[in-house]
Amino acid sequence: MSSHAYSEDQLVEQPAVGLFSELGWRVASSRPFTAPLALGAEVWLDGSGLFGRETKSEVVLVDRLRAALLRLNPGQALETLDMAIDEITRDRAAMSLEAANREVYRLLKDGVSVAVPNVREGGEESVRLRVIDWARPDGNDFLLVSQFSVVGALYTCRPDLVGFVNGLPWVVIEMKRPGMAARSGFEENLTHYKREIPQLFWYSALLIASNGTESRVGSLTADWERFFEWKRVEREDEPRRVSLEVMLRGTCDRGRLLDMVENFTLFSEHKGGVVKVIAQNHQFLGVNNAIASMQQARALGHGRAGVFWQTQGSGKSFSMVFFAQKVLRKLAGNWTFVIVTDRAELDDQIAKTFKNAGAVSAAEAEQCHATSGAHLRELLRGNHRYVFTLIHKFQTCELLTNRPDVIVLTDEAHRSQYDTLALNMRTALPRAMFLAFTGTPLIVGEELTRDVFGDYVSIYDFQQSVEDGATLPLFYENRTPELELVNPNLNDDIYQLIDDAGLEADEEARLEAILGRQYHLITRDDRLESIAADI
Template sequence: MTAHPYTESSLVEAAAIQLLDSMDWQTVSAAHETFGLLGTLRREHKGEVLLTSRLRDALRRLNPDVPESAIQAALDELTRDRSAMDPVAANLETYQLLKDGIPLSVPDPLHGGQKTVRLRAVDWHHPEQNDFLLVSQLTIVGQTYTCRPDLVGFVNGMPWVVIELKNINVPARAAYDDNFTHYKREIPHLFWYNAFLVASNGTDSRVGSMTADWDRFFEWKRIESEQEPPRVSLEVMLRGTCDKARLFDLVENFTLFANRNTGLEKVIAQNHQYLGVNNALVSMQTAREQKHGRAGVFWQTQGSGKSYSMVFFAQKVLRKLTGNWSFVIVTDRVELDQQIAKTFKDVGAVGETEAETCHATSGAHLRQLLAGNHRYIFTLIHKFQTAETINGRSDIIVITDEAHRTQYDTLALNMRTALPNAMFLAFTGTPLIAGEERTKEVFGDYVSIYDFKQSVDDGATVPLFLSSETGHPKLFLG
């Protein structure tokens, strides 16, 4: 029987390389790699996962005013051995160095003595100014075995993206079961710098973080807009996640590390969260410019990661928009208030103490907390019992959850009066129904819609089924 021509090496991998090449990634094969300063990748040996010479070049280019000794110190910090650490903890440490800069002490020629500076290993503001290299068939010597990932995407010499490809007749899950799991055990240092993993057989394509099990690998069906017809393909996956600007946005603004009972987990935004949050950001900026405060209604169904979307939104505002921002997180139930505060605490957006002390118990307490310039304040809608001004700042963003239940009536109007120059963004897990149209009057129109069917289709929400076998209809989870 003639072998199927659609093979991993000849078609899926070649198509991925060609696509990334068209997206202005430099591409090179390491199948016959030579080593040393004049070698293919300038690696010294097969155990290296960093392209040190490219990283050094990036440090020099991005930090032209510091001495060579500082460049070397930054390089030493990024490349130091983290094998004694849990790989996800090592990943968090390097992520923070990349995101916030590498702190170093350098001579201060103006005032004398030393000063602390943060050296950049990445230019977050201008993604195109960074070095993007896609390497195919990179050999990495592990603890016991030699591994060869299909594709590794390097940014400034650091392995951000690992892509594993399978024949169309092999489930994409095999890339996780047979390859990623093996790599994490044999070459854990590859994952100290990893942004995310992509598994594909050319048709089924999924992306996940280094700590995600297969059930938390998800499809990427739309590239730029929620209005695009959904398509599951390797092309949509790579254009949606590895386009230079989108890759940098995902890594900088849509990556979290959550402390769970099972340990530290890395969380990356799903497709609907990424598109929805960016929609909300645009709407919020429009509301600010037009001074009406209605940032919009963010409808993403229950179980689709709505609380994480709130964190992604707030963190990107703080990171990318100028302002002394404060966020007032408003719910209508104590348990929901505690749950959202815990989410913000678990991902490090608020500290342990702040998560406990920044719950406004009254309008007077809210006034006190806002005067104290806290980043995040949690409160209940029922605290807005009177129509009185609490704070007139224009850099307050009110994020409400389940806004349609109680927050479109008098309490919401009181809230608008209390914070007259704030912007209001409503999150809800269910659509507005007849009689709830006033929510739009208070918060604005939909900025994102991710309904129950979409969530079930994507595997983000477990489906519900109706059973009447016993004569008494019952709902159960699928």
């Protein structure tokens, strides 16, 4: 038996190519494929390894990009299409990798603005050309290239698989043979490629490393710890499986890939720079469930979009942004999102998440914080996309707005103080949609939460999050410093101090109530210092 029978190519890469062909991708290589391909699969064999490029230093398949632009923008002159191609493919070597990727992403998502002659009025006018058909997978050209060689300044690199959408390299996959750690595909290959052929990653949407059994996906800026598994394809109640097949079906199915890039990709600004965030498996499924539930609730006219339970630390705030981003882009309506919390610090944190992700500007994040019920009413009457408020602004049930295009996103909506306030909120916004985000499950006594928000639309509990590596495991060890009485005459000493102070009867009663609590004892400075030192 040939030694190649157990190679990375035969055991991992070729089966992956076969799966891509089953998912509706055209497949290409410089050598014949050995794995079975889907019936009727389109195969492109190019012995030169150029795949339509003039040189191997190029990473965009320009002919396929031009064909897509021509198809998506009927009636536009070829010169106009060429200007769009020039803008998409221009040299971005002077930019950081993440800045270049963000710039290209905006061109893909919003279209390329090109100045063209205004025949009727003279001068020029701006037209926006579509690069991707986001609504119809069949409106795009999906091509998977095996062993795609790219010449860099010092080295020639050859990623195992590169997935092109309309000629642009969206997906870069590095394979290792079974028995080798998938992590080595990231550390030895993908990281090397980003350094040596950065132009390939100006266009990237997903990076995948796999050895056939362990598979992880991540963004351009993610380190290995931020690469994650994909264990379910369509539903949250599927058995969880870690495999290359589940990964590819879950992320590279043509419709899901378009959804992931269009609606589940963010660029978040931080002190350390720009971080590209892509949704994890539970966020992708959960947010899509929530949107489907909201549409159903709207059709039925009751406004209860559901309860979105995803445990603390699993990216709940980003899920809110993904939800709002997709609603704004995919559902018709002049939507306003009211983000409700019960603590000022949480209110600030969520507003900061939306600001960092570019959903609101810094000025809007400040201006759209409701300071009172009257201010909240004023904000809802204005043309604000987002409004941030505390639940305590709903002390009364007076009508604030009767708009049907308001969506209320509440964080930790089932806390005890929410019951009455949430009912006030429901009355104040009678035609709004209500979706509750929570990190902990509903318990007995919180039935009013279901009356306001409905049933679960997504469940991702702590155990699942730990198993997926989204949350660190929690360990508890009881090491509390014990309280002890070191002065046997303490009561007599206190009574003597009270007598000496000459307090009135009501003052004595109030002092007795205060001293009867343990709060002052357990928060003594010396005790807190002991706890901190022990930790």
